[in-house]
Amino acid sequence: MPSSIYLLYSLLRTVYYPPYFAHEDSVMNASTKRLVNFTAAVLVGLLLACSSMNEAGPPSGSPVHHLVVLHTNDTHGHPVKFFKAPAPDVGGLAARATIVKRIRGQSKNVLVLDAGDINTGRPESNLFKARPDIEGFNYIGYDAMAIGNHEFDNALDVLKEQMKLADFPFLSANVRTKQGELLTLPYIIKEFDGFKVAIFGLTTKETEFVAHQENIRDLVFQDEVEVAKQLVPELKKQADVVIALAHMGIYNSSELGSKRLASEVSGIDLIVDGHSHTKLDAPIVMTDPESGHKTLIVQAWKWGLVLGRVDLFIQEKRVIEYEFEAIPINLKEIEKKPDGAMVYPIIGEEIPEDPKLVRLMKPYVDRVNSLLSKVIGQAEETFSYRGVRKRENALGDLVADSMLWYTKYMGVDFALQNGGGIRADLPKGPITQRSMHEILPFDNSVVVLTLDGATVRSLFDYMASMSSGEGGFPQVSAGLSITLNTLTKKYEKIMINGEPFDPGRTYKVATNSYLAAGGDGYRMLLNGLHSYDSSASLRDVLIRYIEHLGGTIKPHISGRINFTDQRTHSESMQKAA
Numbered sequence: 001m002p003s004s005i006y007l008l009y010s011l012l013r014t015v016y017y018p019p020y021f022a023h024e025d026s027v028m029n030a031s032t033k034r035l036v037n038f039t040a041a042v043l044v045g046l047l048l049a050c051s052s053m054n055e056a057g058p059p060s061g062s063p064v065h066h067l068v069v070l071h072t073n074d075t076h077g078h079p080v081k082f083f084k085a086p087a088p089d090v091g092g093l094a095a096r097a098t099i100v101k102r103i104r105g106q107s108k109n110v111l112v113l114d115a116g117d118i119n120t121g122r123p124e125s126n127l128f129k130a131r132p133d134i135e136g137f138n139y140i141g142y143d144a145m146a147i148g149n150h151e152f153d154n155a156l157d158v159l160k161e162q163m164k165l166a167d168f169p170f171l172s173a174n175v176r177t178k179q180g181e182l183l184t185l186p187y188i189i190k191e192f193d194g195f196k197v198a199i200f201g202l203t204t205k206e207t208e209f210v211a212h213q214e215n216i217r218d219l220v221f222q223d224e225v226e227v228a229k230q231l232v233p234e235l236k237k238q239a240d241v242v243i244a245l246a247h248m249g250i251y252n253s254s255e256l257g258s259k260r261l262a263s264e265v266s267g268i269d270l271i272v273d274g275h276s277h278t279k280l281d282a283p284i285v286m287t288d289p290e291s292g293h294k295t296l297i298v299q300a301w302k303w304g305l306v307l308g309r310v311d312l313f314i315q316e317k318r319v320i321e322y323e324f325e326a327i328p329i330n331l332k333e334i335e336k337k338p339d340g341a342m343v344y345p346i347i348g349e350e351i352p353e354d355p356k357l358v359r360l361m362k363p364y365v366d367r368v369n370s371l372l373s374k375v376i377g378q379a380e381e382t383f384s385y386r387g388v389r390k391r392e393n394a395l396g397d398l399v400a401d402s403m404l405w406y407t408k409y410m411g412v413d414f415a416l417q418n419g420g421g422i423r424a425d426l427p428k429g430p431i432t433q434r435s436m437h438e439i440l441p442f443d444n445s446v447v448v449l450t451l452d453g454a455t456v457r458s459l460f461d462y463m464a465s466m467s468s469g470e471g472g473f474p475q476v477s478a479g480l481s482i483t484l485n486t487l488t489k490k491y492e493k494i495m496i497n498g499e500p501f502d503p504g505r506t507y508k509v510a511t512n513s514y515l516a517a518g519g520d521g522y523r524m525l526l527n528g529l530h531s532y533d534s535s536a537s538l539r540d541v542l543i544r545y546i547e548h549l550g551g552t553i554k555p556h557i558s559g560r561i562n563f564t565d566q567r568t569h570s571e572s573m574q575k576a577a
């Protein structure tokens with residue numbers, strides 16, 4: 001009897017792997033595989049469910065189908081393996097291809113999906129408008145991709161070219177032209193042996209606000225939930241399982257992003273999500289209080305650092321069991337040998353690269369290497385990075401100002417860069433692309449955070465508490481002036497764009513993705529009311545800012561960070577007493 005065979009199969013798979021506890025942007029430190037809800041209690045529940053299903057009428061022998069959904073999101077122009085601090089040669093399409101091929105060899109029902117934002121990241125992608133990424137997706141055999149907001153970073157014609165180049169459809173059910181036509185296919189139905197799967201795409205309505213307005217002026221972004229409410233009942237009639245490929249994001253509030261989609265639209269079995277760069281160790285499960293129907297939400301971090309794997313067991317048009325795994329793609333830890341040498345042990349299994357795909361990428365890599373010697377400007381004097389962790393620094397000012405300039409259109413009040421993120425001098429003379437990589441070796445993007453006054457106050461408190469020489473020492477943009485008391489470790493005076501800091505209002509702060517994720521102790525930045533990752537590389541933003549300044553730059557500082565070493569009045573009094 002198939003259901004008892006299924007139980008036996010499940011029992012054989014009852015291996016418990018501990019979940020990993022990893023922070024955003026840190027490397028994983030344990031096996032990622034986790035058998036999500038398989039406990040003895042669930043097994044008993046499943047037995048009960050089977051018997052009650054028999055009572056309810058369906059034939060006891062109805063088959064259980066096994067579907068493997070492999071997924072990525074926000075790969076953001078990372079077609080070839082790259083340096084992710086602290087380790088080299090992480091990720092890349094060629095290693096991902098090896099894993100996908102292997103899983104296809106083990107399971108007959110496999111879907112490979114991407115939840116959008118393939119565009120904008122490293123030069124190997126940016127310089128060729130994501131052509132290498134799409135060629136790699138074609139090679140791997142992706143089944144579909146959702147349109148993310150960053151698919152509108154280029155002109156609409158570029159997106160149309162990308163769709164033509166792809167052997168798989170770009171899906172979105174809620175992006176229309178002003179004439180009311182869909183921009184692309186809303187959904188596809190995939191037929192497997194004995195069952196069908198509907199996959200529909202959704203693009204965050206946020207695109208309206210965060211995309212470059214020029215590129216979307218002829219488009220309308222409909223409310224994702226309203227569109228899904230219309231579409232899902234139709235898809236339920238056509239397929240056994242409904243998957244939303246949603247570039248919407250996972251947030252704390254269930255009134256936002258994919259949680260809102262799951263809670264307001266009934267009948268979606270799986271949401272393969274993107275946009276918020278969320279690293280999960282288990283799916284988020286949302287249960288419809290009326291029907292008891294469960295919707296799983298998954299996301300696979302970013303940059304192809306992991307490949308998400310969801311196994312769905314489907315019976316009678318219902319998902320009766322699932323598993324989830326985030327497979328690390330050659331992520332590494334750092335280890336110091338007794339002789340001082342650094343080694344980078346791989347987390348999990350080392351995945352060999354598919355040699356054919358490596359060859360396909362090589363011309364792009366070669367071209368990038370030659371382009372990095374390109375001169376982008378001229379430094380009249382050396383911008384030294386000495387003291388960048390102790391006091392205001394001209395290079396720090398330049399980097400922070402570039403972030404402010406880039407995000408000014410979003411109403412940003414000031415920008416913040418950690419001194420420790422600046423690693424080299426900008427020498428007098430020609431400025432090359434390569435020197436930008438030396439100054440800013442970390443692949444950070446520019447992030448805009450909306451913070452309430454209390455959070456901004458704790459940000460300033462933290463800045464004031466920093467010891468001289470710490471990597472988190474702040475470098476700030478024009479518009480912010482802060483006086484730090486080195487004795488009391490408190491801030492004394494803060495002016496933001498000519499006004500005293502007002503803890504009663506919200507502020508928009510641009511920073512790098514490392515600090516936005518709580519790096520260097522800036523944990524308060526995780527408490528943002530909203531966070532938007534522009535995905536523009538900090539390095540590219542700096543290059544464009546230098547070009548904007550006319551190419552020739554000269555170091556100077558303007559009194560943004562000041563120090564006093566006076567005890568506060570009350571402290572002096574205590575001391576005296």
Ligand SMILES: [Zn+2]
Binds near residue numbers: 275
């Ligand atoms: Zn996005």
